[in-house]
Amino acid sequence: xxxxxxxxxPGLIAQLDGVTLGLCLWGDENDVRTVDLLFVEEEAREIGLxxxxxxxxxxxxxxxxxxxxxxxxxxxxxxxxxxxESIGMKARLLVLSKELEDR
Numbered sequence: 893x894x895x896x897x898x899x900x901x902p903g904l905i906a907q908l909d910g911v912t913l914g915l916c917l918w919g920d921e922n923d924v925r926t927v928d929l930l931f932v933e934e935e936a937r938e939i940g941l942x943x944x945x946x947x948x949x950x951x952x953x954x955x956x957x958x959x960x961x962x963x964x965x966x967x968x969x970x971x972x973x974x975x976x977e978s979i980g981m982k983a984r985l986l987v988l989s990k991e992l993e994d995r
Contacts (some may be wrong), residue, residue, distance in 0.1 A: 897978040902982050904948055906932070916945035923959040925949065930963065930972045950979065 906914035914932040917923050927949055932942045950961050963981060965972035973983075 895979075903929075904945055906936075906945060914941045914945055916949050918949055920953070920956075920958060923957070925953040925958050925961050926958070927963040930965075930975060932971070937971065939942050942971065943978050946975050 902919065903915065903917035905912055911912075913936040914931075915929065916927060916931075917929040918927045920926075927946065930942055930945060932945070946961075946963065953961055961981070963972060963976040965976065
């Protein structure tokens, strides 16, 4: 079951028999929904739950008139990147950074 989290923490939670298996959190600004967090318990990753959460976020965004969906993923987060690609998303920007020593 996918359930909305409300306006304080916009997103969806995925539960089975009262046990939380996944979570998708986002923020909406202008005409863009940005998914900040996609998490699915390891044992639930092979049943399509992450893809279902992203698809639900996308469908809900379209219903309220948003025009674009973005998903943020940290380097090495193959799970989130793979789920985003599974719904037709492509990477648009890679940001590289380096901490500078005090000068």
